[in-house]
Amino acid sequence: MAIIKLSAIERRRLSAFVTCLAVAIVAWVFTVLSNPQTYKVKQAIVFKNMPQRRAFHSLQPDTLNATVVGSGWKMLFTRMSESNDRVTVDLSTLESKNYIVLNNQLRQINARRDAEHQIIGFDPDTLFFDFSNRLIKRVPVKLVNGVKYQKQFMQSGAIVIKPSHVTISGPAEVLAKISAWKTDSVNLKGQNESYHSRVNLQPSTEGNLTVLPKSVIVNIPVDEFTEKTLQIPVRLINNRHYYDVKVFPQKVKVTFTTALKDFADINEDDFEAVADLDQWTQGYRVLTVRLTHSPSYSKVVKIVPQNVDFIVKK
Structure with a gap:
């Protein structure tokens, strides 16, 4: 493979040429990007001044393509950021029409934008709406x-x-x-x-x-919550034949958590403990105690005993 050998003068000339070429390219890029460009940007639609007497449903997606005039730098940064700007559409004319022509609102839309990033058109240009009461x-x-x-x-x-x-x-x-x-x-x-x-x-x-x-x-x-224990009487339920039934013990200890502000006010009347006699007809030898009523926002920690003995006199 042939190797080109350059003299010192030729190397300086080549270096100067490459430098001038790079400067020219950079200057050309800056010139192009500084000139106005036309490009399309996707914009999200935001509505204002919605009609009060008519309900509506937009028949288009909630985004549209806007044709924007701006410097090449604006176009470059917009493409790099890939951000969706918003276009605020005035719906006040929907009180009497079922469509909005966006080009008629270009002046007020561009008034919210910087002078170097103006919109000159939309696709679609007209928004149509479906109405109901x-x-x-x-x-x-x-x-x-x-x-x-x-x-x-x-x-x-x-x-x-x-x-x-x-x-x-x-x-x-x-x-x-x-x-x-x-x-x-x-x-x-x-x-x-x-x-x-x-x-x-x-x-x-x-x-x-x-x-x-x-x-x-x-x-x-x-x-703040703390624990409290009360003696709660056990009430028999489902004694369908009105047997003479005695439960032992007649009270159970219920330990529960309660807010400090309610600690002194909660008493046994805020609870109801029951034992179901139907368990006897199902063959149980003891009756399970369960609570059918307890204060709101209180949590039962334990019931002692959980089961009670009973004697039935027919």
């Missing part, structure tokens, strides 16, 4: 609860949400599928005190659905 419905708010408590602390009462219901309006077929509206997730760790805060509602995924209000006040009572 707009109905109103009230549904309860459902809290998305992700609270984790510190040891010995728990929820000590009912969660209060104000307002407890929201008003939604939209097409009848959409409202028929909605029975409740969820909040954003309330995620707490090591909670050891009551929670009281404003929580946003989850946004609607339907462009033709309105939800009011947008947020609610959530109150979650939290307290």
Whole structure:
């Protein structure tokens, strides 16, 4: 293989040539990218000024292609980021029409954009809508609860949400599928005190659905829990033939956890322990004790004894 040997002068000339060529290429790239370019960008559609007397359903996807005029740098950065910009479409004319011509809103759409990144057209240019009667419905708010408590602390009462219901309006077929509206997730760790805060509602995924209000006040009572033991009388059930039945013992010890604020107020009247005589007819020699009533937000730890003896006098 032949090797070309260059003299020192020739090497300097070659080096100068390569340098000039590189500078020329860089200058050409800068010149091209500095000139205005026309390119297409995918844009997400956001609606505003939605009609109040007509429910609608968009017949197009929630994105469209916009033809944009901007510098080559803008085009390059847009392609590199692959981000979907948003186009805000005014629906106020839908009160009397069933379509929106996007080119008629170019001025107000571009007013929200920088001067070097202007839209000159859309594909599709016209958005069509299907209409139905707009109905109103009230549904309860459902809290998305992700609270984790510190040891010995728990929820000590009912969660209060104000307002407890929201008003939604939209097409009848959409409202028929909605029975409740969820909040954003309330995620707490090591909670050891009551929670009281404003929580946003989850946004609607339907462009033709309105939800009011947008947020609610959530109150979650939290307290420290401790154990308490009470003697609870055992009541016999299903004594269908009214036999004279005696159970032994007549009371059982129920150990449960309760919030400190309720500790002094909880007594045996808040519990009901029963023994089912039907177990005797099924061949059991002892009757199982179970609780049919206990205070809310209290957790039964143990019942002693879990079974009671009995004597039946016919």
